[in-house]
Amino acid sequence: MEKFVKINFLGAAGVVTGSKFLIETSEQNILIDCGMFQGLKVLRELNWEDLPIDVSSIDVVLLTHGHLDHVGYLPRLLQQGFKGKIKGTAPTLAIAEIILRDSAKIHEEEADKANKEKLSTHIPALPFYTIKDAENTLKQFEMVPEDKWIQLSEHMSCRFQYNGHIIGSTFIDLDINGKRFVFSGDIGRPNDYLLHKPKKPEWADFLFMESTYGNKLHPKDNIEDVLTNIVLETLHKKGNLIIPSFAVERLQTLMYILWKLYEQHRIPNIPIFVDSPMGNNVLDVFKRFPKWHKLSVQDYNAMCNHVNIIQLYKETWETIDDKRSKIIIAGSGMVTGGRVLTYLQQLIDEPTTTVVLVGYQAEGTRGRQLLEGAHEIRFFGKYYPVKATIKSIESLSAHGDQKDLLDWVSNIKNIPEHVYLIHGEPTALDAFRVKLKDEYHWNVTIPKLSDVQKVIL
Numbered sequence: 462m463e464k465f466v467k468i469n470f471l472g473a474a475g476v477v478t479g480s481k482f483l484i485e486t487s488e489q490n491i492l493i494d495c496g497m498f499q500g501l502k503v504l505r506e507l508n509w510e511d512l513p514i515d516v517s518s519i520d521v522v523l524l525t526h527g528h529l530d531h532v533g534y535l536p537r538l539l540q541q542g543f544k545g546k547i548k549g550t551a552p553t554l555a556i557a558e559i560i561l562r563d564s565a566k567i568h569e570e571e572a573d574k575a576n577k578e579k580l581s582t583h584i585p586a587l588p589f590y591t592i593k594d595a596e597n598t599l600k601q602f603e604m605v606p607e608d609k610w611i612q613l614s615e616h617m618s619c620r621f622q623y624n625g626h627i628i629g630s631t632f633i634d635l636d637i638n639g640k641r642f643v644f645s646g647d648i649g650r651p652n653d654y655l656l657h658k659p660k661k662p663e664w665a666d667f668l669f670m671e672s673t674y675g676n677k678l679h680p681k682d683n684i685e686d687v688l689t690n691i692v693l694e695t696l697h698k699k700g701n702l703i704i705p706s707f708a709v710e711r712l713q714t715l716m717y718i719l720w721k722l723y724e725q726h727r728i729p730n731i732p733i734f735v736d737s738p739m740g741n742n743v744l745d746v747f748k749r750f751p752k753w754h755k756l757s758v759q760d761y762n763a764m765c766n767h768v769n770i771i772q773l774y775k776e777t778w779e780t781i782d783d784k785r786s787k788i789i790i791a792g793s794g795m796v797t798g799g800r801v802l803t804y805l806q807q808l809i810d811e812p813t814t815t816v817v818l819v820g821y822q823a824e825g826t827r828g829r830q831l832l833e834g835a836h837e838i839r840f841f842g843k844y845y846p847v848k849a850t851i852k853s854i855e856s857l858s859a860h861g862d863q864k865d866l867l868d869w870v871s872n873i874k875n876i877p878e879h880v881y882l883i884h885g886e887p888t889a890l891d892a893f894r895v896k897l898k899d900e901y902h903w904n905v906t907i908p909k910l911s912d913v914q915k916v917i918l
């Protein structure tokens with residue numbers, strides 16, 4: 462094989478979202494992750510542009526995990542001519558399916574709305590992709606085992622190893638002609654409630670490393686204490702506690718912590734309602750893949766039995782009418798959509814309500830407005846006064862912080878020829894670059910979007 466590799470940074474370079482890295486060799490062209498850009502409008506608009514490469518020349522896609530910013534662009538890849546397999550671990554493919562179906566549904570609804578209200582300058586407005594496109598994508602999925610080398614071509618092989626970020630998530634080793642390319646994926650935390658410790662790479666000639674929290678340490682506040690106090694205050698006020706939550710991982714973690722607090726007699730038996738159709742599907746992935754998380758079958762069942770899992774939208778209204786003090790966990794996490802909107806529309810103007818935000822709140826979202834103390838907020842075209850108490854718990858992140866990231870590379874026995882820092886905001890990337898330079902004296906680059914690097918093997 463020819464002795465060089467071309468790396469195309471097609472996403473998550475200089476930014477957090479849109480993970481896509483094309484590795485071109487004389488034998489095969491491999492795309493690592495195929496995510497959508499999210500957040501600011503300038504980034505989201507990039508999703509609509511075709512990739513600046515010959516998509517039909519990609520042989521295979523390897524997925525680190527099922528989050529939207531790692532898989533959400535796949536149906537567009539097919540539209541641009543990709544015909545190969547999409548490989549990932551079984552739970553990653555299960556999560557990716559949930560995410561793609563949900564994302565397609567939202568795209569169809571948005572296009573419908575734009576057409577009805579004549580909002581778009583494009584007539585008719587077309588969805589970014591449809592449910593049918595998402596279903597066609599699933600046909601190209603191919604499950605890979607954990608920890609085993611898979612031959613891709615004569616001089617190329619890959620391996621997927623557990624990295625504890627969400628269920629199914631892995632980092633990927635890609636060996637090309639005897640040199641090891643390591644793609645970190647998103648790196649989890651060593652003491653997660655539900656997931657095992659991330660495994661660590663032992664060799665990396667070329668390292669592609671996420672840096673989301675490259676400049677931060679997670680706050681040390683004790684989540685259980687904080688949640689206990691909030692639940693007790695809610696009971697004291699005879700009110701409702703509403704937790705807008707991300708459906709993948711966060712929602713299941715909250716269920717687990719609340720169940721544990723009850724088991725330990727730290728909180729009384731306050732009714733808990735979990736209202737997220739997508740969250741229910743993720744819960745099912747936990748059930749199907751017990752080896753991929755720490756919960757025993759008994760604990761899983763006890764946790765599910767402890768909460769009221771809502772299926773139908775009719776039950777959402779019954780829950781709102783239920784006059785008891787209660788906890789409601791519902792999607793979406795940044796209050797941009799989902800059933801949490803109905804709860805907040807009905808209950809945010811009551812002083813007895815408490816809302817706890819449990820993750821990053823992007824600019825332009827209702828979650829961010831609440832966090833910043835908005836005195837009124839809009840739901841379904843109408844403004845409602847915010848009389849509820851708004852709180853935030855920051856330490857439930859699924860990403861390792863700076864210390865965890867440094868620890869993750871600590872088993873690497875060689876000096877990498879090159880380290881590329883990806884998947885981070887500029888300040889996080891640069892802080893982590895300095896840290897790696899100080900601690901390991903490694904050769905570190907922060908690639909920009911659309912950069913192409915040629916490396917000699």
Ligand SMILES: [Zn+2]
Binds near residue numbers: 526528647
């Ligand atoms: Zn992720």
